[in-house]
Amino acid sequence: MVRKFNVLEHELxxxxxxxxxxxxxxxxxxxxxxxxxxxxxxxxxPAAKSIxxxxGDIVRIIRKSHTAKKAISYRYVVTG
Amino acid sequence: MSKEIHEYIEKKLNELIGVLPESIIEELRVKLKEIPDLSKDEVDKIIKLTVREYRNALVEPGEAVGTVAAQSIGEPSTQMTLRTFHYAGVREFNVTLGLPRLIEIVDARKTPSTPMMTVYLDEEHKYDEQKAKEVARRIEVTKVENVVSSIETDLFENIIRITLDPVMLKDKGLTPEQVLKIIEKIKLGAEEITLNYEDNKPVIIVKFAGEPEAAKLSKAREKIMSAKIKGVKGIKRVIVQRRDHEGKTEYVLITDGSNLAGVLGVKGVDPTKTTTNSISEIESVLGIEAAREAIIREIKGVLDEQGLDVDIRHIMLVADIMTWTGRVRQVGRHGVTGEKESVLARAAFEVTVRHLYDAAARGELDELKGVTENVIVGQVVPVGTGMVTLQMKPSITRKAGSN
Structure with missing residues (x-):
């Protein structure tokens, strides 16, 4: 029943x-x-896994901002 | 407006990428093109002024944004209705809103008190009510008890008689054979399970071997009644909601109960839009960034519903801090990080003497880094202009002096 679905496709x-x-x-x-x-x-x-x-990596996150339309942020990948 | 000036505006606006946020560039583009007879010089002036105003509006270094956010959300919250239940677009469901819901979100509770999902359907199913109902049936949990009209335990014959309700079966899109299969799968220790028709009603008879035991039969009866025939675990009820959107009619499912991982895998569901009000489910299924966005939307939703206008930046700050460590942390009584590092700050909060005793016994050191500690000792607090200190490189002064 469970289909493969890439979380990056989700609107959120x-x-x-x-x-x-x-x-x-x-x-x-x-x-x-x-x-x-x-x-x-x-x-x-889930999102980190799918990319x-x-x-130790740094992930760039390009958000659809409520105020600036597009906002770039970064996150540091940690274990756990 | 001449083509030349158009191109000039575009060129100038492209230079602004990275200087101004996209939304402001977009606004500027629209406004600039509205004005007739602009000269290049005027375009330059307008852009320069916009950049200046934008920079002016930015938060200054050292600004106590957290405190401002806390006040800006806290004050309107005092005006919220304390009444817990409200309907949120669906009359059939009661959904926790208002202050209790707000507390629930910032507390990062594992499950909301009224879990709810909004399930969007794929192209094939969303325009047709019947097809939407089909998906609803796949999602909603149907137990044996939902399709049974009567159940009897017969101790003399050592059997359980289950009379099925044909109307309910049809409503749930089931056949008596399917129900039989489900009952056969449960480990009951029954000798024989048969399906008969009596007065055109399907009846399932579960026969047990050996000595009849009342306790054993009633236990089996419980098991049969609560057996899941189909649906996604946790989804208690599904309502098909009609939404008219830009002349098109769409059907959306609203559920009582939440199971994001389960529902996303169901055929007919649009997995890219379907959401839940359970932030912890979003965190585990879609990740921390989705959780951040969900926190923002949920808090904004609560405030909007109560007619309170809070700048979304305050809410975004809260969500940012809550998701800082890659997991959703609660904003509790002691803030986000839990216990404060400074003894004096802790002592200022509650049970003053105890904290001081304990700190003395352990030989703790207070580095006077926070705001509270510095207020206590009467120093400048590290906020705003109090955050900066002077730094000097002696070598540079010597050089300047020797000149």
């Missing part, structure tokens, strides 16, 4: 993408933070 789930190392470093430098100071996302998170994010 914004775009998630894993940053490559160079891009991640650039972002951290731009924001002037250590990665653990970013909001986290768990490795076991195959591993602990």
């Amino acid at each position: 789930v914004p775009v998630h993408e894993v940053l490559d190392v160079r891009e991640a470093l650039r972002i951290l430098k731009q924001l002037r933070v250590r990665p653990e100071k970013l909001p986290w996302i768990r490795e076991s998170d 195959d994010a591993k602990p």
Whole structure:
């Protein structure tokens, strides 16, 4: 009965993408933070799993913002 | 307006990406094109002014946004009706709204007191009431007891007689044979299960072997009655709701009870739009970002329903903080992080002396980093302009002095 369904297609789930190392470093430098100071996302998170994010990665999240139409945010992938 | 100035506006607006949010750029584009006879110079001025005003409106560093959010949500909440139950668009259901619901959301309760789902249907099923009902039947839990007109336990013959209700069977889209199959699957320890027709009514007889025992029969009877024939676990009732949207009639299912993972897999359901009011279910099925969005929508929904106008940015802040660690954390009596680090801050909150005793016994150190501690000792609090400190590189001054 259960069909395969990618959670990223759900209306509530914004775009998630894993940053490559160079891009991640650039972002951290731009924001002037250590990665653990970013909001986290768990490795076991359904959205993180579907983009195959591993602990230590930084995920870019492109949200449809209520106020700004589009808002970019980052999360740091942690174990758990 | 000339083509040249049009292109100039577009060029200038493209340069603003990353400087202004998209929504403001969009608004600016619309407004700029409304004004006739604009010169390039005027376009520049308007854009410059917009950027300046936008930067002015930004939150300043050190602003106590959390406190402002708490006040901005807290004050209107005091005006909310304390009445728990309201209907939310569906008269058939009572849904917890108002203050109790708000508390439920920020407390990050595992299950809401009235779990509810809004199930959207796929292209094939959403325009036709019959097809929508079909999906509703697949979702709604049907137990044997829902299609039974009478059930008797006969101790003399050691049997259970189950008379099925043909009307209910038809309503649920079931045949007596299907019910028989379900009953056969339950581990009852029965000797024989048969389906007969008496006066055109389907009757299932469950016969047991050995000595008749009243306790055993009534236990079996319980098991039969609560056996699930079909549906998604947890969905107690489904209502087909008609929605007229832009001249088109659409059917949406509203459910009493929630099981997101289960319902998303049902044929005929649009899995990309279907939602629940259970935030913990959204968290586990769709992830932390979806949970954040759900918290925002739920809180906004409660406030809107009560006619309270709270800026959504305050709610977004709450949702951001609640989902910071990748899991939904509650905003409890002690804030989000639980116990405060500072002894003085804890002592200021409640049971003052106990906290001081304990801290003294353990030899705790207070770094005076928070607001409360600094108020107590009479220092400038680390908020707003109090957050900045002067820093100096002696080497640079020497160079400047030697000049």
